[in-house]
Amino acid sequence: MRVVVPFATEQPKTRLSDVLSPDERRAFARAMLSDVLTAVRAAGHDPLVVATAPLDEPTTGRLDADASDATSLVQIDASVRVDDSPLSTAVNATLAAAVDPVAVVMSDLPLATPESIRRLTTAGDSSEGVAVAPGRGGGTNALVVRHLDFRVDYHGVSFRDHLRAAEAVGAPVEVVDSFRLSTDVDEADDLVEVLLHGDGVARDWLVDAGFDLRVNDGRVGVRRE
Numbered sequence: 434m435r436v437v438v439p440f441a442t443e444q445p446k447t448r449l450s451d452v453l454s455p456d457e458r459r460a461f462a463r464a465m466l467s468d469v470l471t472a473v474r475a476a477g478h479d480p481l482v483v484a485t486a487p488l489d490e491p492t493t494g495r496l497d498a499d500a501s502d503a504t505s506l507v508q509i510d511a512s513v514r515v516d517d518s519p520l521s522t523a524v525n526a527t528l529a530a531a532v533d534p535v536a537v538v539m540s541d542l543p544l545a546t547p548e549s550i551r552r553l554t555t556a557g558d559s560s561e562g563v564a565v566a567p568g569r570g571g572g573t574n575a576l577v578v579r580h581l582d583f584r585v586d587y588h589g590v591s592f593r594d595h596l597r598a599a600e601a602v603g604a605p606v607e608v609v610d611s612f613r614l615s616t617d618v619d620e621a622d623d624l625v626e627v628l629l630h631g632d633g634v635a636r637d638w639l640v641d642a643g644f645d646l647r648v649n650d651g652r653v654g655v656r657r658e
């Protein structure tokens with residue numbers, strides 16, 4: 434199945450600005466993308482990155498296969514389509530052109546595993562269905578679209594909006610209940626999950642950048658050396 438991975442190349446993860454510089458956010462976003470692409474490929478699928486700008490011509494940050502500091506960019510070896518239109522417009526262009534089912538998997542899911550991707554791509558297996566993996570907080574972290582008329586509308590409470598959109602076109606919905614797919618990394622506290630449950634490039638990046646768990650009386654957070 435074709436798996437589309439949207440990617441904001443130039444100014445990603447602004448909600449991590451409190452803990453990461455702009456160059457670090459670019460580098461960490463690429464590390465997460467790398468983990469997602471690895472999981473997609475290991476699940477037997479062919480990823481297409483739909484990026485706002487080319488991945489091989491960074492405007493800032495250093496492209497370095499032996500990434501050894503927090504602003505070196507991990508090399509991404511994947512098919513890339515550059516489309517600088519807004520997220521939903523870019524994804525919908527892909528859906529409109531598709532004749533076969535398409536999966537859309539966000540690039541900020543560094544806990545994704547081949548098993549969780551396979552669960553997604555085999556869900557909603559009716560020929561006209563839609564499978565939705567919600568993100569925490571109302572978003573949509575991954576989708577499989579088999580209905581030709583279904584279109585995405587990201588941001589806001591997109592999980593609820595996508596259920597309604599599926600209903601509007603008569604597409605049966607399966608909700609994919611997956612810790613690994615529901616964990617998108619948006620805010621500093623989400624880094625806890627990557628440190629605890631990740632085992633890929635993104636976790637290594639955080640450790641190299643000096644992040645560790647911060648244990649107080651309340652909820653676990655992160656601290657940086």
Ligand SMILES: Nc1nc2c(ncn2[C@@H]2O[C@H](COP(=O)(O)OP(=O)(O)OP(=O)(O)O)[C@@H](O)[C@H]2O)c(=O)[nH]1
Pocket residue numbers: 438439440441442444445446447448449483484485516518519520523538539540541619
């Ligand atoms: N192609 C494309 N992908 C996008 C765009 N905006 C976000 N993405 C990707 O969509 C997914 C979800 O992104 P968000 O968490 O909403 O946004 P973000 O830019 O990563 O982070 P924030 O700046 O903190 O909102 C990630 O895979 C992003 O890389 C866009 O305008 N175009």
Ligand SMILES: C[C@H](OP(=O)(O)O)C(=O)O
Pocket residue numbers: 520568570571572573574586587588589590591592617619
């Ligand atoms: C793209 C957006 O991501 P969030 O801002 O919820 O992380 C969504 O899931 O609708």
